[in-house]
Amino acid sequence: MADKIIPDIVVGRLPIYLRALQRMLAENRHVTSSQELGERLGISAAQIRKDLSQFGEFGKQGTGYSIDYLAEQIRHILKVDQVWDIAVVGAGDIGSAVARYQGFANRGMQVKQIYDSDPAKVGTDVGSFKVKDIADIESEIKKDGIKVAMIATPSDHAQEVADQLVSAGVMAILNYAPINLNVPENVRVQYIDPVIHLQRMTYYL
Amino acid sequence: MADKIIPDIVVGRLPIYLRALQRMLAENRHVTSSQELGERLGISAAQIRKDLSQFGEFGKQGTGYSIDYLAEQIRHILKVDQVWDIAVVGAGDIGSAVARYQGFANRGMQVKQIYDSDPAKVGTDVGSFKVKDIADIESEIKKDGIKVAMIATPSDHAQEVADQLVSAGVMAILNYAPINLNVPENVRVQYIDPVIHLQRMTYYL
Numbered sequence: 001m002a003d004k005i006i007p008d009i010v011v012g013r014l015p016i017y018l019r020a021l022q023r024m025l026a027e028n029r030h031v032t033s034s035q036e037l038g039e040r041l042g043i044s045a046a047q048i049r050k051d052l053s054q055f056g057e058f059g060k061q062g063t064g065y066s067i068d069y070l071a072e073q074i075r076h077i078l079k080v081d082q083v084w085d086i087a088v089v090g091a092g093d094i095g096s097a098v099a100r101y102q103g104f105a106n107r108g109m110q111v112k113q114i115y116d117s118d119p120a121k122v123g124t125d126v127g128s129f130k131v132k133d134i135a136d137i138e139s140e141i142k143k144d145g146i147k148v149a150m151i152a153t154p155s156d157h158a159q160e161v162a163d164q165l166v167s168a169g170v171m172a173i174l175n176y177a178p179i180n181l182n183v184p185e186n187v188r189v190q191y192i193d194p195v196i197h198l199q200r201m202t203y204y205l
Numbered sequence: 206m207a208d209k210i211i212p213d214i215v216v217g218r219l220p221i222y223l224r225a226l227q228r229m230l231a232e233n234r235h236v237t238s239s240q241e242l243g244e245r246l247g248i249s250a251a252q253i254r255k256d257l258s259q260f261g262e263f264g265k266q267g268t269g270y271s272i273d274y275l276a277e278q279i280r281h282i283l284k285v286d287q288v289w290d291i292a293v294v295g296a297g298d299i300g301s302a303v304a305r306y307q308g309f310a311n312r313g314m315q316v317k318q319i320y321d322s323d324p325a326k327v328g329t330d331v332g333s334f335k336v337k338d339i340a341d342i343e344s345e346i347k348k349d350g351i352k353v354a355m356i357a358t359p360s361d362h363a364q365e366v367a368d369q370l371v372s373a374g375v376m377a378i379l380n381y382a383p384i385n386l387n388v389p390e391n392v393r394v395q396y397i398d399p400v401i402h403l404q405r406m407t408y409y410l
Contacts, residue, residue, distance in 0.1 A: 008405075014405075015400065015405055041385050077408065096298070101298065150399070172406035174402050174406075180247070190403075191402075193308070195220065195312045196224065197395035201379075203283050
C-alpha cells in the first residue's frame with residue numbers, strides 16, 4: 001500500500017468519509033453501506049466503493065461496512081490515529097478563533113502553540129494558550145518537534161512566516177491568509193479563504 | 206456562453222486566478238502571462254490557458270494578458286462585479302471572526318447581518334453589526350433579499366438553520382459547521398472545515 005500512488009483527490013475525500021462515519025458513531029450506529037454514506041455526502045455509492053478499494057477491502061458484499069472498523073482504518077490511513085500538535089501563527093480574530101476551536105478533539109489534531117508579532121498580544125491569553133513571540137518561532141517549533149501549522153497572519157507576512165515554519169521543520173501548512181505560498185515540493189499547503197468559496201458559488205446565481 | 210456548461214472544477218479555479226490578478230494589480234503590475242500566473246499558483250500555464258479559453262479570448266499571442274482587463278472579465282463571469290450581501294448565522298468565535306473579516310472588501314462580498322439564538326448575544330455588537338435574533342431570520346433575509354449566507358453554528362443546529370435559509374430564499378451557503386447539509390439541488394453549498402484540510406495533509410507525513 002505504501003508503494004501505490006493514490007490520487008490526491010481520493011485522499012481528499014477520506015477525511016469527509018471519516019467525518020460522516022464519526023457522526024454515525026455518535027448516533028450509536030454500527031453498520032453502514034456505500035449507498036447510505038453516498039446519500040449523506042452527495043457522492044455516488046460507486047465512487048465511495050472505488051475510493052475505499054484503493055486502500056483495501058473494508059466491507060463484505062451484502063453486509064455493508066462496520067462503521068467502527070472502517071473509521072479506524074481510515075484514521076490509520078490518514079495518520080490521525082495519533083494526535084498532531086499544531087502551531088497557529090497570528091493571534092487576530094481568525095487565529096484566536098482557530099486556537100479556541102473545539103472541533104479538533106478526537107480528530108487527530110490539537111493546537112499546541114499560538115504566535116504573534118504584536119508586543120501588545122505576546123504574553124496575553126487566547127483560550128488556554130499564552131501568545132508566544134514570533135521571534136522565537138523557529139526554536140520553539142524545533143524544540144517541540146511540531147510538523148503542522150496554520151497561518152492566520154495578514155497576507156503581507158504570510159510568505160515570510162511560511163519560510164520560517166519550513167525552516168523549523170513544519171511539513172504541512174493550512175493557510176488562512178488570502179495569498180498563495182511558495183514552499184519546497186515536500187511541504188504540503190492547503191488554503192482556507194472564504195471568498196474563494198463564495199465566488200465559486202455566485203457564478204451559478 | 207450562458208449555454209455552455211463549464212466543469213465546476215474550472216469554475217473553482219477562477220476565484221484563485223482573480224485573487225492572484227488582484228494582487229498583481231496591488232503591486233502596480235499591468236501585464237502578465239499564463240506562465241507567470243502558473244508559477245505563482247503552482248498550476249501549469251497550459252491549464253490556465255485552457256481554463257480561460259472556456260470563457261473567451263482574453264490575451265493576445267505573444268503579448269500576454271492585460272491584468273486589468275482579465276480581472277474585470279473574471280469578476281464579470283463570477284458575478285462579483287456586483288456586491289453580494291451576506292447573512293452570518295452564529296455569533297460565536299468563528300461567526301464573529303468572519304463578520305469582522307476585512308478580506309471581503311473589493312472581492313464582491315459584504316457581511317450585512319449576523320444572527321444568534323443565545324439571548325445573551327442577541328442585541329450585542331460584533332464589529333459594526335448588532336446581533337439579530339435567529340427567530341427573525343426568515344423574515345429579515347426575505348426583506349433584504351439576501352441570497353448568500355454563512356453557517357457558523359454548532360453542528361447540531363446547522364441543518365435546521367440551512368432549512369430556514371433556503372426557505373427564506375438563500376441560494377448559496379458557506380458552511381463552517383463540520384457536518385454535511387442536505388439542501389435542494391438548486392442551492393449551492395461549500396464547506397470550510399480546517400480538520401478536513403489538515404487530515405488531507407497528514408496522510409503524506
